[in-house]
Amino acid sequence: MKSWSVISVLPLAAMALLAGCTSISVQVEQEFPAVVAKPRDMSVVLVMDREFRNYLARPNSKTRIQFGAAQVEALSKAFNGLFAQVEVVSSKDQAGPDTDLVIVPSVLEVQLSTPSESFLNVYEVWIKYQLDIETADGVPVDSWFLPAYGKTQHSYLLSRSTAIEDATVVALRDVGAKLMLDFFRIPAIHGWVQQRQAMNSDS
Numbered sequence: 001m002k003s004w005s006v007i008s009v010l011p012l013a014a015m016a017l018l019a020g021c022t023s024i025s026v027q028v029e030q031e032f033p034a035v036v037a038k039p040r041d042m043s044v045v046l047v048m049d050r051e052f053r054n055y056l057a058r059p060n061s062k063t064r065i066q067f068g069a070a071q072v073e074a075l076s077k078a079f080n081g082l083f084a085q086v087e088v089v090s091s092k093d094q095a096g097p098d099t100d101l102v103i104v105p106s107v108l109e110v111q112l113s114t115p116s117e118s119f120l121n122v123y124e125v126w127i128k129y130q131l132d133i134e135t136a137d138g139v140p141v142d143s144w145f146l147p148a149y150g151k152t153q154h155s156y157l158l159s160r161s162t163a164i165e166d167a168t169v170v171a172l173r174d175v176g177a178k179l180m181l182d183f184f185r186i187p188a189i190h191g192w193v194q195q196r197q198a199m200n201s202d203s
Contacts, residue, residue: 022062022160023062023063024062024063024064024160024161024164025063025064025066025161026063026064026065026066026161026164026165026168027066027165028065028066028067028069028070028165028168028169028172029069029070030070030073030074030169030172031073032073032074032077032172032173032176033077034077034080034081035077035078035080035081035176035180036081037081037082037180039080039081039082039083039084040082040083040084040184040193041084042083042084042085042100042101043083043084043085043086043087043098043099043100043101044079044082044083044085044086044087044099044100044101044102044103045086045087045088045089045092045094045095045096045099045101045102045103045136046075046076046079046086046087046088046089046103046104046105047089047090047091047092047094047095047102047103047104047105048072048075048088048089048090048105049090049091050090052068052071052072052105052106052107053068053069053072054066054068054069055067055068055071055107056068057107057110057127058110059110059111059112059125060112063112063164065110065112065125065164065165065168067168067172070168070169070172071105071107071127071172071175072088074172074173074175074176075105075175075176075179076088077176078175078176078179078180079103079179081180082179082180082183082184083100087099092104095136096136097136098136099136100135100136100196101133101134101135101136101141102133102134102135102136103131103132103133104131104132104133105129105130105131105132106129106130106132107127107128107129108128108129108130108145109126109127109128110125110126110127110128111125111126111128112124112125112126112164112167113125114160122151122152122153122167123151123152123160123163123164123166123167124149124150124151124152124167125149125150125151125164125167125168125170125171126147126148126149126171127147127148127149127168127171127172127175128145128146128147128148129145129146129147129148129175130143130144130145130146131143131144131146133188133189141188141189141192142186142188142189144186146175146178146179148171148172148174148175148178149170149171149174150166150167150168150169150170150171150172150173150174151167151170152166152167152170
């Protein structure tokens with residue numbers, strides 16, 4: 001019985017090794033559903049420059065993952081669930097005077113784990129974001145570190161490129177979920193909201 005188990009593992013190991021030696025380029029194109037939520041009566045400007053919109057990750061020397069359009073879609077949908085008015089622009093100087101917050105997302109790092117590296121039958125993707133948040137007049141509110149994680153459930157049924165794409169999409173969904181759950185729990189944001197409400201009640 002032991003010899004049969006070794007023989008059955010060898011083809012899988014060989015396939016994983018071969019996959020690890022092949023260069024691959026993945027294009028992530030994904031639409032995300034609108035968030036069903038009650039947004040706050042505030043306006044926000046999302047600054048997504050050309051680099052962010054066309055972001056190309058190189059988690060290792062043999063893999064490229066282009067998911068700029070997908071992350072713009074995911075973040076825009078999430079913030080539309082948080083704020084009543086959301087405008088997506090290319091630079092901060094496009095923010096209007098009536099804007100409550102200006103948010104500039106950036107990608108700090110992208111990591112990829114494959115079966116040939118982890119000896120697990122899944123592909124995993126980590127995306128580390130930073131959100132620089134300030135008022136319309138340029139007063140910093142916070143710089144928030146936002147990690148996201150995604151993995152495939154059964155990569156052995158998928159091609160390598162499809163598995164990486166699926167794991168990336170799951171990570172982007174994780175970004176949206178964390179924004180909806182945690183954004184207004186950020187201590188600096190919570191304090192800013194409380195201060196804004198106090199000022200509006202006094203006026």
